[in-house]
Amino acid sequence: MTMxxxxxxxxxxxxxxxxxxxxxxKFTPKEAWFRFEFAxxxxxxxxxxxxxxxxxxxxxxxxxxxxxxxGKRGDLEMCIRAVGxxxxxxxxxxxxxxxGLRGAFGNGFDMDKVAGKDLxxxxxxxxxxxCRSFILDALNHREKFRNVTILxxxxxxxxxxxxxxxxxxxxxxxSTFLMTVDRGDENWKGNTGVITTLFRKMPKVDPANTAAFIxxxxxxxxxxxxxxxxxxLRKTSIYCSLERRMKCGLGKCGHCQIxxxxxxxxxxxFNYAEVMRLREGI
Amino acid sequence: MxxxxxxxQVVLDLLGKPRDAVTFVPSPPDPQHHQPVFASACGQxxxxxxxxxxxxxxxRACFQPPSESLGRYGGGEGPPQAQAPPTVLVGLRACDxxxxxxxxxxxxxxxxxxxxxxxxxxxxxxxxxxxxxCSEACFCTSVAGQPFPQSAFDVNLxxxxxxxxxxxxxxxxxxxxxxxxxxxxxxxxxxQRDSQRNEMTLRxxxxxxxxxxxxxAEKPPALPEGDDPAWQRQAGACVECGACTNICPSCYCFxxxxxxxxxxxxxxxxRTWDSCLLSxxxxxxxxxxxxxxxRPKLGGRLANRVLHKxxxxxxxxxxxxxxxxxRCTEACxxxxxxxxxxxxxxx
Numbered sequence: 301m302t303m304x305x306x307x308x309x310x311x312x313x314x315x316x317x318x319x320x321x322x323x324x325x326k327f328t329p330k331e332a333w334f335r336f337e338f339a340x341x342x343x344x345x346x347x348x349x350x351x352x353x354x355x356x357x358x359x360x361x362x363x364x365x366x367x368x369x370x371g372k373r374g375d376l377e378m379c380i381r382a383v384g385x386x387x388x389x390x391x392x393x394x395x396x397x398x399x400g401l402r403g404a405f406g407n408g409f410d411m412d413k414v415a416g417k418d419l420x421x422x423x424x425x426x427x428x429x430x431c432r433s434f435i436l437d438a439l440n441h442r443e444k445f446r447n448v449t450i451l452x453x454x455x456x457x458x459x460x461x462x463x464x465x466x467x468x469x470x471x472x473x474x475s476t477f478l479m480t481v482d483r484g485d486e487n488w489k490g491n492t493g494v495i496t497t498l499f500r501k502m503p504k505v506d507p508a509n510t511a512a513f514i515x516x517x518x519x520x521x522x523x524x525x526x527x528x529x530x531x532x533l534r535k536t537s538i539y540c541s542l543e544r545r546m547k548c549g550l551g552k553c554g555h556c557q558i559x560x561x562x563x564x565x566x567x568x569x570f571n572y573a574e575v576m577r578l579r580e581g582i
Numbered sequence: 583m584x585x586x587x588x589x590x591q592v593v594l595d596l597l598g599k600p601r602d603a604v605t606f607v608p609s610p611p612d613p614q615h616h617q618p619v620f621a622s623a624c625g626q627x628x629x630x631x632x633x634x635x636x637x638x639x640x641x642r643a644c645f646q647p648p649s650e651s652l653g654r655y656g657g658g659e660g661p662p663q664a665q666a667p668p669t670v671l672v673g674l675r676a677c678d679x680x681x682x683x684x685x686x687x688x689x690x691x692x693x694x695x696x697x698x699x700x701x702x703x704x705x706x707x708x709x710x711x712x713x714x715x716c717s718e719a720c721f722c723t724s725v726a727g728q729p730f731p732q733s734a735f736d737v738n739l740x741x742x743x744x745x746x747x748x749x750x751x752x753x754x755x756x757x758x759x760x761x762x763x764x765x766x767x768x769x770x771x772x773x774q775r776d777s778q779r780n781e782m783t784l785r786x787x788x789x790x791x792x793x794x795x796x797x798x799a800e801k802p803p804a805l806p807e808g809d810d811p812a813w814q815r816q817a818g819a820c821v822e823c824g825a826c827t828n829i830c831p832s833c834y835c836f837x838x839x840x841x842x843x844x845x846x847x848x849x850x851x852x853r854t855w856d857s858c859l860l861s862x863x864x865x866x867x868x869x870x871x872x873x874x875x876x877r878p879k880l881g882g883r884l885a886n887r888v889l890h891k892x893x894x895x896x897x898x899x900x901x902x903x904x905x906x907x908x909r910c911t912e913a914c915x916x917x918x919x920x921x922x923x924x925x926x927x928x929x
Contacts, residue, residue, distance in 0.1 A: 313694055314652040314838065315851055357656075357849060358842055362867070384867025400655070544876070545866050547838055550694045554835030554858060557890065558876070560897035565693070580808070580876055 313550060316355045316400025321393050322375060327461045331426065332391055333379045335368075336401060343374040347408030348433040349541060349569040352376070353549050354386065355400030356393070362386035363546040363564075366404065367429040369436035376401075379429035379461060405549035409539065409569045411437045411444070414511035418447040420502075420533075422524045424495050424516025428452055428461050430541050431515040439475065446509075448475035449502050453495030453520065455482045476503055495520055499527040507532030515541045525572055538572040586748045586764035587771055593739065593746045594629060596762060603668035603707065606644060608637040633741045635717040636675040638912060640831030644671055645685065645702050648828075649854045652698070652838070656848035666698075666705040670758060674710040677722050677907040679734040681831035682708075687899040688834050707754045710735035712779065716786055719908025721921055723786045724795040727906050730779045740775050747775055793921035794928065799896035803924055805889055812927040813888075814881030819916035822880055824857030826910035826918075827887070832903055835863075858890070859883050888923060 319336040326332045338344065348370045355361040362384065368377035382391045393399065411434065419438055423431035438448055450469055454460045459481070469477040478498045480491035491498065495516070512533055514524045521540055528538050544556035546564040556563035558578045570578070597605060608631035631637060686703070689696040713720075713729035722729055731738050736755030740747040747767050750756045767775075787795070797803050806812055827833045837856040840849045856863060863883070864876045877883045895903030904920070911919045 311655075312653050312697060314853070315655050318655075355840070357847065358840070360840070361838065381868075383869075387867065543866065545864055548836070551691070552689055552694070552696060552834070553837065554856070555837075555864065557858075557886075557894070559889075560894035562898075 313402065314548065316353070316361070316402050318398050319401045321395050321397050321399065324393065324395055326391075327379065327463075328459055330383075331379060331381045331461055333367075333377065333462070334390070334393075335375055335377045336399060337375045338401070339398065341374070343372060344376060344404060345372040346370055346376065346404035347410060348437045349430060350404035350406045350408040351430075351546070351549075351568065352378070352401050352403035353405065353546070354378070354380075354390065355402075356386050356389040357398070357400060359389040360386045361400070361402075361547075363405070363544075363549070365430035365433070365541065365568075367432045369440055370408070370433055379426065379432075381426050403549060405546065405564050406568050407566060409434065411441065414537075415444040416509075417445060417537075418505045418510040419445050419449065420505060420510055420512040420528070421448075421450045422495065422512060422514040422516070422528075423450070423452045424520035424524070425454060425459070426461070427516030427520070427541075431513060432462060432465065434513050435469075439469075439472070442474055447503065447505060449505065450475065450477045451495060451498045451502065452477075452479040453481070453498070453516070454479070457481055457485055457488045478502055494523070496523050496527050499524075499531070505531065508534070510537060512538045513540075514538060535573040535576070536571045539569055540572065540575060541568045542570060542575070542578075543568070583749060583751060585767040585772060586750075587742075587745060587767040588748055588762075588764050589745045590629060592762060592764070593748075596759065597629075597672060599760070601668075601670065603670045603705075605670040605672060606641070607631065608673040629741075631673050632711045632739060633714050635715045635720065636677065636713060636907060637673065638909060639829060640678050640681060640907065640909065641671050641674055642681065642685070642831050642833075644669065644706065645682070645699055646689070646834060646836075646855075649852060650698060652851045652853050654843065654848060654850050656843070656846070666701040668705045668707070669702075670707045670709060672709040672711075674708055674731075674735070675713055675907070676710070676728055676731040677905040678831055679708070679710055679731050680727060680901075680905040681907075683734060684832045684895070684899065684901050684903065684905075685834055687901065691899070707736045707758050708734070709737050709739065709755075709758065711739040712741065712775075713782055714741050714778065716782070716789075717908055717912065718789065719911040719919070720786055720906065721790045721793065721908055722906035723783055724790050724793060724797060724921070725902050725904055725906040726796075726798040728779070729782045729786055740778070742771060742775055742778065747771060790921065792925075794924045797892065797902065799900055799902050802892045802896055802902070803928055805893060805924070806885075806927055808877070808882050808885035808889060810885070810927070811881075813885035814879065816918065816923050816927060817879075817881040817884045819918050820859065820880055820884055820914075821916050822859055822861065823915050824859055825913040825915060826920075827857040827859060828855060829909040829913040831907060831909070832891075832905055833857075858887055884923075885927075888920070888927075892924070 318339040322337040323335040351365045367379045382388045484492045512528045544563040547553040547555040551562045551565040689699040710731040736752045738749040835856045891903035
């Protein structure tokens with residue numbers, strides 16, 4: 301349903317701001333990309349790793365990572381997998397229809413904290429969505445970092461997301477991009493195997509001076525972290541993004557609590573030392 | 583701080599005095615718990631509740647209602663939450679005041695001061711009272727509490743020899759007393775109050791002798807991790823009704839949902855209490871292999887509730903999440919007693 305509505309940015313943070321679907325693209329049968337523009341003309345400031353509460357009017361609200369390059373802007377992008385009530389409803393939206401957005405929430409990550417280091421991005425499946433925000437930030441400010449390596453793994457060639465970005469990253473001379481699929485098809489000429497196999501194919505990094513961003517399903521995270529640790533990376537230099545059911549985004553409603561942490565406040569970006577302490581985090 | 587003495591009738595008159603504020607008093611306990619305990623004082627107020635054990639419900643609902651609108655959208659309306667009307671809450675106990683301190687730290691803490699809560703909190707005058715009787719479930723003395731308020735009230739009442747001692751502690755409190763003429767309490771009356779308080783403290787301590795005690799935010803109980811089988815054994819009695827979280831004065835978790843107001847597509851965003859014991863609380867969309875819903879087992883959720891109260895809450899906000907009121911023990915349909923749970927899982 302399309303509605304004309306507005307509400308001031310100064311209203312309660314529990315109330316959504318109205319945004320319009322400016323562009324949409326179906327990447328796979330289950331995953332679609334959206335670009336939302338705020339109807340009130342007052343943009344948004346966000347950092348890599350932050351998330352929004354997305355409302356489909358009359359259906360519900362769900363927390364979803366931002367996948368576009370951070371900064372202050374009038375729009376934002378998300379890649380959304382249809383898995384529940386809200387996300388399935390999102391997949392039926394057409395360009396011009398409206399959603400509600402609250403945020404940005406979460407700690408996010410300031411890439412300046414890792415300026416001067418080698419960067420290693422490891423994205424598995426839909427984990428590429430939040431990871432893309434970090435990658436674009438790093439590539440947009442390429443001069444701030446030393447070697448940049450991007451590893452991406454998907455189940456099959458048909459599951460690859462952001463294929464235009466993947467091509468662009470593969471073309472770049474100032475960074476390394478490797479991808480793999482668990483199972484290829486007759487046309488697939490690239491790497492096959494789980495994502496950890498890429499660790500042996502990538503250029504050497506300086507482990508004491510590398511920050512890794514490992515974002516993907518729990519099983520992939522566990523094994524990718526083992527590889528990163530085996531390479532000599534410090535636990536505090538390995539970052540990941542935790543998923544929880546953030547309901548309010550404001551550290552009050554309790555739904556995203558893990559031990560003494562509200563993920564919507566102190567996360568969702570944690571380093572591996574913190575994740576280990578949280579135990580049930582992954 | 584000056585402490586005054588007043589006869590019973592003077593306090594009754596104070597409760598019944600016409601004011602701009604609505605006065606809420608505990609209504610006489612109803613064994614069925616079917617009526618709201620903090621009800622608007624209409625007709626002739628009674629002081630019975632002030633000399634009985636703490637009411638079976640707390641005043642939490644007066645600050646964080648079980649369900650409330652957070653605003654409408656779709657039609658350009660502003661936030662609906664105008665300043666809350668002034669209220670006077672009578673009969674809060676020391677445990678209730680401690681619970682409010684915790685709610686303050688969470689709901690008024692960074693990064694956002696919850697507007698509705700702040701407004702109701704500011705508009706409320708808190709008239710607390712000493713406990714001169716206790717429930718078998720009471721255990722405030724085990725969690726660094728006392729059965730008499732020492733701070734955070736506007737006026738505290740101490741039932742004493744058929745009359746009351748009154749201790750105003752704020753401008754709001756003095757305003758509530760108004761121009762009523764009161765005599766200063768005598769040193770003897772203060773001594774009697776102190777000895778009455780000591781007796782009550784000893785009585786609560788004595789009834790909890792068999793359970794863990796001396797628990798503080800700095801020294802919480804040593805409890806096993808949430809996946810320990812001890813929790814699963816305790817959860818055998820839990821029927822997952824959420825009564826303990828609903829009755830708890832210091833539980834604050836809530837859920838948000840939208841309600842369609844009319845055909846034109848205007849919505850109201852509603853907040854309701856939620857319970858971390860319910861299986862739907864943490865549920866996430868997606869297959870279990872991809873996105874594990876945390877704490878899928880009831881034992882894990884029960885563990886999380888207890889651990890949050892006694893271990894995580896001190897780490898998060900510097901306060902124990904449990905004030906020892908024992909209301910959850912009375913409310914539990916499965917007969918779980920939090921003191922016993924603490925004792926058995928620590929064993």
